[in-house]
Amino acid sequence: MPERASAARETMGPGIGADDLPDGLVVADETGAVVCFNAAAARLTAVPAGRALGRALDDVLPLEDLKGRRWWALTDPYGGLAIRVGQPERNLLLPGGREVLVSARYVRERPCGPVRRVVVTLRGTEARRRTERSHAELIATVAHELRSPLTSVKGFTRTLLRKWERFTDDQKLMMLETVDNDAERLTRLIAELLDIARIDSGRLELRRQPVDVVAAVGRHVHARVSAGQAADRFLVRIEHPLPGLWADPDKIDQVLDNLLENAVRHGAGMVTIEVAPATAKDDEKGTAVTVSDEGPGIPEESLSRVFTRFWRGSKRGGTGLGLYIVKGIVEAHGGTIAVGRGPGGGAEFRFILPVGAPAYLA
Numbered sequence: 001m002p003e004r005a006s007a008a009r010e011t012m013g014p015g016i017g018a019d020d021l022p023d024g025l026v027v028a029d030e031t032g033a034v035v036c037f038n039a040a041a042a043r044l045t046a047v048p049a050g051r052a053l054g055r056a057l058d059d060v061l062p063l064e065d066l067k068g069r070r071w072w073a074l075t076d077p078y079g080g081l082a083i084r085v086g087q088p089e090r091n092l093l094l095p096g097g098r099e100v101l102v103s104a105r106y107v108r109e110r111p112c113g114p115v116r117r118v119v120v121t122l123r124g125t126e127a128r129r130r131t132e133r134s135h136a137e138l139i140a141t142v143a144h145e146l147r148s149p150l151t152s153v154k155g156f157t158r159t160l161l162r163k164w165e166r167f168t169d170d171q172k173l174m175m176l177e178t179v180d181n182d183a184e185r186l187t188r189l190i191a192e193l194l195d196i197a198r199i200d201s202g203r204l205e206l207r208r209q210p211v212d213v214v215a216a217v218g219r220h221v222h223a224r225v226s227a228g229q230a231a232d233r234f235l236v237r238i239e240h241p242l243p244g245l246w247a248d249p250d251k252i253d254q255v256l257d258n259l260l261e262n263a264v265r266h267g268a269g270m271v272t273i274e275v276a277p278a279t280a281k282d283d284e285k286g287t288a289v290t291v292s293d294e295g296p297g298i299p300e301e302s303l304s305r306v307f308t309r310f311w312r313g314s315k316r317g318g319t320g321l322g323l324y325i326v327k328g329i330v331e332a333h334g335g336t337i338a339v340g341r342g343p344g345g346g347a348e349f350r351f352i353l354p355v356g357a358p359a360y361l362a
Contacts, residue, residue: 024100025123028057030115032078044100044122057118063092076103082112082243091125099125138196138309145189149182192321196309200327206332209237213245213252213287213353214238217273229264229312239276243355245287251329252353258322259291259349267346269294278352286335287353292342306339326351 016024024041028034037060038050047063047113052060058072065071075087090101100122108116160167167175170221198204217236242286252362274290298306305311307327311320335353342348 006094008090026052026057026061026120026122028118028120030078030117032057032118034060041122043335044124045094057120061120064096065090065092071102075104077118078115079217086234089121089123093216101125142189142193146186148186152182153179153186174175181215186309192325195325195328196321199332204328204332206251207244211245211247211249211252213289214242214275216249216252216256217275217289220260221273224260232272233264233269235270235272237274238275239270239274241277242275242287243285245353245355247333247353251333255326256289256291256331258326262322262349263291263295264349265292267293267295267344267345272342272344284336284352284354286352289350289352290350292344292348293346295346296345297341297346299337303317303339307337 012212017271018036018038019040021038021040024044025036025038026041027036028033032056034052037047037049039049040054041047042049047060049051051198058070061072063071065074071092077084077087084106086105087103089101091099091101091348094100100126106115108114109116130262156179160175162173164172186217195204221234221236224234256335260271260273269292272290272292274292275288275290276288278284278288291335302311307323307325311323327337335351337349337351340348340350
């Protein structure tokens with residue numbers, strides 16, 4: 001079978017073997033005989049490669065669509081339309097009812113010429129199912145988070161429109177303030193959803209410029225004190241000299257606001273913010289920012305899930321999307337973020353933003 005082995009190698013790039021691919025790969029020659037059947041294909045189909053090579057493609061892969069129709073008879077790769085170049089990915093069934101994602105490409109030596117190779121890729125459906133479950137969970141969470149403020153906004157505005165004359169100015173002001181707060185909550189949720197979409201698609205835009213992270217920390221602490229938090233609950237430690245930092249100031253504000261919000265809402269005791277150059281143990285150069293509290297901390301078994309979607313440190317509000325976005329922002333800057341237990345026993349979040357300058361970041 002030397003010709004078939006040679007044909008299998010031709011489908012791979014230099015130095016790459018079919019068994020190195022994460023997806024199943026099946027290649028049939030111009031007669032429909034299988035000439036390549038990689039390890040992933042063997043795993044997905046439970047057919048050893050030795051039993052597949054040399055056999056007819058439709059015999060090795062007796063695929064059916066979800067209506068029970070034989071897929072090869074429907075698509076007819078060798079005798080179908082000469083302009084067809086392949087089949088898009090779709091869900092098909094293996095014997096026994098196991099579902100796989102299958103796509104095919106028809107290789108011709110010239111346009112509209114006879115098919116010389118049929119290249120089939122196979123993927124398990126587990127990853128897609130996880131993605132679909134994640135999307136369904138996201139939709140359910142968003143619908144729940146939207147319902148409460150929208151109900152409030154609708155209720156107060158309808159009441160004011162129908163019974164405006166019955167309320168005092170103070171009562172009207174209270175209702176309008178509630179509507180304003182709920183509208184702000186909706187705005188934040190929409191912004192989070194847009195951030196998630198950009199992070200997941202790799203399209204998070206950064207407008208880099210020099211950032212004074214010490215001043216940014218000071219602004220956030222001042223804002224929380226002005227909002228009613230006790231000033232002595234916050235401790236800021238700065239270690240100079242700090243390396244230059246080129247980053248998106250709005251995104252850094254978003255990271256700081258989220259980490260401080262988590263420390264205040266879910267933690268307890270003193271909230272400590274440290275800004276210092278990254279140390280040798282960090283194994284990278286840059287600015288390190290650490291936010292820690294003295295609360296109960298995060299259980300050991302939950303540490304690996306802190307930066308995933310919908311993780312909540314407690315039942316005290318929030319969508320569970322904030323830390324997922326924080327991680328996405330830090331990593332978009334080329335930085336890293338980690339969570340652990342702080343000196344006071346509470347949660348400690350530490351992110352490092354790399355040294356950068358305009359020429360470096362261009």
